[in-house]
Amino acid sequence: MSVNEQPDPGAPVAPGSPLARALDGYVPPRLSADFADRVLAAAEVRPASLPALRRPVRGWRGWRTGQRIAVGIASFGALATAAAATGLLQQLDLPVLSAGTVWANITGTAAAAPAAVPKVAPAVSVPAAPVTPTPVEIVGAIDTPEELGEAFRRIDAVRSGRREERRAVIDQRIASEIERRRAAGLRVPTPEEEARIRDRIETAHARRQQAIDARIGQRREEMQRKVESGEALTREDIVRPLREDARNLQRIEALRRLPPTERREALRRLPPEERRALIEAWRAGRAARQGTQAPTAEPAPDALPADPTPAPQPSSEQ
């Protein structure tokens, strides 16, 4: 070391140097005599440490990942099975392969064709339930009275079938209601009472049928006049009046449910042509029910009765 060289201030403290002698004066006191007892007492009341929340990661990470994947696959499989079992996949237009098809795809063999099941016609042992007659198909124009008469004959055949069907339904409902009351221990009508009920129903049905027949008779007379005058009728000419009748009947029913003031106001709000057609339909229905000719004068807008006898239902009668 040269004379001018400065000593390193960070050099170790040399033993015996003034700084070392000064530092050596820093003597710590002794521990308290009861230090060990205090520590032991504190340790005794100290709760035991909780076990590790998770197992050591090393060596288990792979299994945990695989476990999650397995749980996910199992959950997906359960959901897919449930969806296939409930028909959800078919509703979503997703193809569901059968096990045989999957196996055939895997093994490369064609799936075995299902055994042919011979078709056996079911034995007709019980009378078939009455079914709604098929509506009459009107194809092409009707321009002769013979064709029109044939159309009316077919339509009448359908109407007759529907009448029988309704009668059968009514009989069935009466019988089931009597049976229900008998099973419930309730009073059942006597044969005389049952006969009266059937008579009332038959009377109401006949009255309704009479009104319908009158309305249909008017329509047919109009159509016959047209055919005899050389006009050709199409299916639309026959069906449209029936549709209009049905629509007008719905409107009339809606108007009947209104209070008189609102009914009058609703009629006034209609276009004149619609209002006229509506009133005419109501008038025709009433005339048919009463067997009289409909008046031609237009009544007041509030002339519709609030609760008249039901009008004929042309939509179900063709």
Added chain:
Amino acid sequence: MTAGSAPSAPASAAAAASEDAAWAARLAARDPEALRAMIAAHAGKLHRVAYRMTGDAQEAEDIVQEALLRLWDNAPGIAALRLGGWLQRVVTNLAIDRLRRARRLSSGEVPEREDEAPRADALIEAGERDGLARALVLALPERQRAAIVLTYFEELPNAEAAEAMEMNIKAFESLLHRARAGLRQAFAAQGGAL
């Protein structure tokens, strides 16, 4: 003495590690006698370190007690470690934490950067109270103080001291260099001859 009869350094280290593992197992089994043995073996040295860092005998005992209780609680997880070194590290960190907390509470705010220079007021106050040596040490910043205590007073090798402070050896040597320089500067300020 023959070469065969003297235990080699690796052999003695392995024996010490085995002994520490046995003590850790007993501590993990909540054996009070094992804790008493740990207190007898390490408490004195730990208390010296804590006292020289804090300058307060009562607080030093609190720090040592806390370190021993942590050993009691965490024994199952430290069976593979050297118990003496582990305790030394815990005491050093606890002392540094308490010094920093006390400084924050006294100043009311956290300094943005640690002041490396010796604190003249602390130097004067400590000097008046406990003498020059204590004042010199306590005037150092916390980590420099720990470096001086571990290497000068406890005569630990730099590597072990660095381990106790959880530093790499280069950073520790740099810290120790600055600590010695600060110590000499403070001693010179007190009129001492280096």
